[in-house]
Amino acid sequence: xxxxTKSSYAISKQLLNRLPLYLxxxxxxxxxxxxxxxxxxxNAMKLNEVQVRKDLAAVSSSGGxxxxxxxxxxxxxxxxxxxxxxxxxxxxxxGTGHLGSALLSYKGFDEYGLKILMGFDLKDELVGTSIAGKxxxxxxxxxxxxxxxxxxxxxxxxxxxxxxxxxxRMVAGGILAVWNFAPVHLTVPDxxxxxxxxxxxxxxxxxKHLAEKLEKKEExx
Amino acid sequence: xxxxTKSSYAISKQLLNRLPLYLxxxxxxxxxxxxxxxxxxxNAMKLNEVQVRKDLAAVSSSGGxxxxxxxxxxxxxxxxxxxxxxxxxxxxxxGTGHLGSALLSYKGFDEYGLKILMGFDLKDELVGTSIAGKxxxxxxxxxxxxxxxxxxxxxxxxxxxxxxxxxxRMVAGGILAVWNFAPVHLTVPDxxxxxxxxxxxxxxxxxKHLAEKLEKKEExx
DNA sequence: TAGATTGTTAATCGATTAACAATC
DNA sequence: TAGATTGTTAATCGATTAACAATC
Numbered sequence: 001x002x003x004x005t006k007s008s009y010a011i012s013k014q015l016l017n018r019l020p021l022y023l024x025x026x027x028x029x030x031x032x033x034x035x036x037x038x039x040x041x042x043n044a045m046k047l048n049e050v051q052v053r054k055d056l057a058a059v060s061s062s063g064g065x066x067x068x069x070x071x072x073x074x075x076x077x078x079x080x081x082x083x084x085x086x087x088x089x090x091x092x093x094x095g096t097g098h099l100g101s102a103l104l105s106y107k108g109f110d111e112y113g114l115k116i117l118m119g120f121d122l123k124d125e126l127v128g129t130s131i132a133g134k135x136x137x138x139x140x141x142x143x144x145x146x147x148x149x150x151x152x153x154x155x156x157x158x159x160x161x162x163x164x165x166x167x168x169r170m171v172a173g174g175i176l177a178v179w180n181f182a183p184v185h186l187t188v189p190d191x192x193x194x195x196x197x198x199x200x201x202x203x204x205x206x207x208k209h210l211a212e213k214l215e216k217k218e219e220x221x
Numbered sequence: 222x223x224x225x226t227k228s229s230y231a232i233s234k235q236l237l238n239r240l241p242l243y244l245x246x247x248x249x250x251x252x253x254x255x256x257x258x259x260x261x262x263x264n265a266m267k268l269n270e271v272q273v274r275k276d277l278a279a280v281s282s283s284g285g286x287x288x289x290x291x292x293x294x295x296x297x298x299x300x301x302x303x304x305x306x307x308x309x310x311x312x313x314x315x316g317t318g319h320l321g322s323a324l325l326s327y328k329g330f331d332e333y334g335l336k337i338l339m340g341f342d343l344k345d346e347l348v349g350t351s352i353a354g355k356x357x358x359x360x361x362x363x364x365x366x367x368x369x370x371x372x373x374x375x376x377x378x379x380x381x382x383x384x385x386x387x388x389x390r391m392v393a394g395g396i397l398a399v400w401n402f403a404p405v406h407l408t409v410p411d412x413x414x415x416x417x418x419x420x421x422x423x424x425x426x427x428x429k430h431l432a433e434k435l436e437k438k439e440e441x442x
Numbered sequence: 443t444a445g446a447t448t449g450t451t452a453a454t455c456g457a458t459t460a461a462c463a464a465t466c
Numbered sequence: 467t468a469g470a471t472t473g474t475t476a477a478t479c480g481a482t483t484a485a486c487a488a489t490c
Contacts, residue, residue, distance in 0.1 A: 010480080010481080011429070012480080012481070013426055014481070014482095016422065016425050016426050016429060017419065017422040017425075017426070019425070020404070020419065020421040020422045020425060021406055021417075021419075021422075024381075024404055024405050024406060025406055028381075028405065037446085037447065037448090038447075038448080039446090039447075044406065045406060048482070048483060048484095049447095049483095050482080050483060050484075050485095051481090051482065051483075053447085053448065053449075054449085054450090054482090056448095057448080057449060057450090063448080063449080064447075064448055064449085065447080065448075065489085065490065066446075066447045066448045066449090066488075066489045066490050067445075067446050067447050067448085067489075067490050068446090068447075068448095068490080069446095069447070069448085070448095083425050083428075083429075084425070084428050084429065084432060087428075087432075089428055089431065097323075098319075098322060098323035098326045098327065099320075099323045099327070101319060101323075102318075102319035102320045102322075102323040105319045106319065106320070108404065108421075109424075112421055112424050112425070112428075113428065114424060114428070152431055152435070153427070153428075153431065160245075160249075176431055176434050176435070177427050177428070177430060177431040177434070179423070179424070179427055183241070183245055183329065184245050184249065185242055185245060185246055185265065185266055191434065193427065193430040193431060193434065195423055195424075195426055195427040195430075196242075197420070197423055198238065198241060198242075199418070200241040200329075200333055201237065201238040201240075201241045201242075202400070202416055202418055203330075203333050203335060203400070203416075204237050204238075204240070204241060204304050204305070204333070205234055205237050205238070205416055206374070206398050206400055206414065206416040207304075207305050207308075207310055207333075207334065207335070207374075207398070208232070208237060208304075208305065209398060209414040209416075210310065210373055210374065210397055210398040210414060211305060211308075213397050213398070213412065213414065214373070214397070231456080231457080233456080233457070235457070235458095258470085258471065258472090259471075259472080260470085260471075269458070269459060269460095270459095270471095271458080271459060271460075271461095272457090272458065272459075274471085274472070274473075275458090275473085275474090277472095278472080278473060278474090284472080284473080285471075285472055285473085286465085286466065286471080286472075287464075287465045287466050287470075287471045287472045287473090288465075288466050288469080288470050288471050288472085289466080289470090289471075289472095290470095290471070290472085291472095
């Protein structure tokens with residue numbers, strides 16, 4: 001029997017975006033020996049109570065107890081399991097400029113099951129160095145290394161103009177999932193998944209909201 | 222007369238996320254003197270044609286011409302205007318570690334109308350230095366500087382454990398919009414907008430998709 | 443018990459997609 | 467003209483929220 005979700009509640013992208021929020025909250029504020037309820041989380045996150053309840057129901061192994069809620073420690077483990085934080089995924093990163101080296105250095109990814117093994121770049125002054133104890137190899141070795149180590153995840157932090165070419169090399173090396181930080185639309189074969197980390201889009205949402213606020217302020221009242 | 226949208230097509234978060242994608246595509250591939258059609262963009266981005274058409278109709282000042290499409294140069298300007306890329310928003314950043322300095326150094330934000338003026342940190346070895354020509358001041362000056370310069374946007378790249386406190390200081394300094402890179406839920410008054418740059422969530426979506434791929438591969442056909 | 447909370451079914455809401463007339 | 471594309475109204479789809487019985 002496979003571990004499919006019991007109910008028909010879909011594993012939507014939205015759900016996958018909310019779960020890490022719950023997890024942060026639980027880890028920071030919940031007494032792991034105690035219980036926590038959906039209304040409590042909903043209130044803290046300013047989300048609808050039913051939504052949180054459904055989300056928790058979808059991932060909780062043991063369910064909650066009426067009147068008391070969910071065992072916090074178990075719930076944390078359940079969410080982590082659901083999110084796959086206990087399976088390690090190995091990744092490589094192409095582009096070791098500011099952003100690339102920030103990602104290479106970031107300790108927090110371990111927690112999410114992401115292990116960035118090494119970086120690739122084409123600049124001679126970077127190749128051969130190491131960042132946060134991880135080697136930087138020449139970009140020409142990218143395809144080969146991915147193949148040999150059977151890496152499935154590639155992270156792209158090269159300038160926009162190189163991104164497609166780097167992406168093609170990753171795909172040629174057997175990469176199945178690409179996390180793209182370059183502000184371009186990448187074309188990949190159907191069997192490859194792309195996740196765009198769209199900072200411009202984030203920024204736009206923020207500045208639009210801000211513009212509204214400022215307008216209201218000007219209008220008075 | 223205010224520049225509200227003509228139609229009732231809502232300015233959804235989704236729309237705001239798609240527009241930068243169109244913009245990238247247009248800038249990279251469109252002949253600015255020529256014309257571009259919704260079906261063409263839709264095809265390149267693998268989106269529904271009607272959706273693109275509606276999106277373009279919502280932002281285009283002059284509309285498109287049946288059979289020919291939209292004037293590419295004008296469309297680029299319209300999208301940029303709609304997204305507010307021509308209004309400069311000044312921002313400060315708290316936390317000048319790897320990620321913070323990557324953001325401080327990133328040239329691309331200009332294009333989006335974001336101007337990061339300076340950084341703040343509490344580490345003595347960082348305070349007084351400058352990153353990409355931008356000063357790093359002591360975090361204790363954050364509130365004061367925001368007030369004096371009437372900064373509206375604060376970017377948080379401090380460790381999770383400091384994020385709430387830094388956020389509070391920003392709010393006290395009159396910040397109205399917070400771009401939060403720390404993996405915690407921040408509590409702010411109603412008049413402040415938060416945009417969480419949720420890398421963990423992105424990563425989860427990616428690794429879930431990857432897991433599906435790998436499962437299918439194992440099952441064979 | 444009374445009351446809080448869970449889990450689930452039904453109603454609502456909003457975004458996407460389909461259908462189609464208008465236009466160049 | 468014929469055909470591609472626009473703009474818009476209607477239908478569909480999916481996610482969120484409301485309502486409510488079950489439970490401790």
